Amino acid sequence: MKLIGSFTSPYVRKVRVVMAEKKLDFSFEQENVWAPETTIQQVNPLGKIPCLVMEDGSTLFDSRVIAEYLDTVSPVCKLLPSNGRDRTEVKVWEALADGVLDAAVLVFMERRDRAPELQSAKWIERQMNKVHAGLREMSARLGDSPHCMGVPYTLADVAVGCALGWLAFRFPEIDWRGAYPNLARLFDKLSERASFRDTVPFVA
The missing domain is CATH 3.40.30.10 (Glutaredoxin)
Structure with a gap:
């Protein structure tokens, strides 16, 4: 492949x-x-x-x-449950994380590709509201659990970890660590995994 x-x-x-x-x-x-x-x-x-x-x-x-x-x-490290309700919940987590990214990526591109006088502050604010609302929801859903779905490590954690990592990379001004310590704990735990250590975003 x-x-x-x-x-x-x-x-x-x-x-x-x-x-x-x-x-x-x-x-x-x-x-x-x-x-x-x-x-x-x-x-x-x-x-x-x-x-x-x-x-x-x-x-x-x-x-x-x-x-x-x-x-x-591969049967190694099953990331999606076979159970219908749990599987759907993992996909909701993934949609939430990707939705945060979708909004943040649009803001990043608007700021990168348009001259300041052509940028829409109202449109940027609308997208950033989605980012912050998504972070709040992820934190509320996570609570005190070690992973998004409780004990097991799933695709939900992968999606959330990648979203948080990209925000740290492209939007360091967003203090999601300070605002949501439980997301910070999850991200730090995920960052210890080889799969995350080996894929940290960078500009080649």
Whole structure:
């Protein structure tokens, strides 16, 4: 399998963490989807990463789709419960974490790509409200539990850990550690795992 992505994308990181936890062999191809010479649409018509190229040449895209598929490939470190209610709860956690990222990524791109006088303060505020609301909800759901789903380590933790890691990387001004000590404890615990240590985002 070949994973196409970047070292800064939190969605790509989620897939890389899953692959590491599942102990799956794959090659990694870095792709800048914003570069004029990008070829990403040859494998993903939406022009997004991550994209997983299978052994037969077929492709999977969207981190949630890829992660769910990968969990079926190997019995090692089962990340999605088979039980319907628990499985759905893990997917809700993932949607929540990805939703925080979706809003934060939009703000990052608005600030990066538009001149200050062209940026919409109202639109940025709307997106940041989603980020803060999502963080509050994650903290409330986590409570005093060691992991998102209680005792077991699941895809919910992977998604939340990648979201928090990207916020620390791109939005250091957001003091989620001080505001939500339980999220900080979870993130520190996750950061001790080899899968997280080996996938810390950086600009190549």
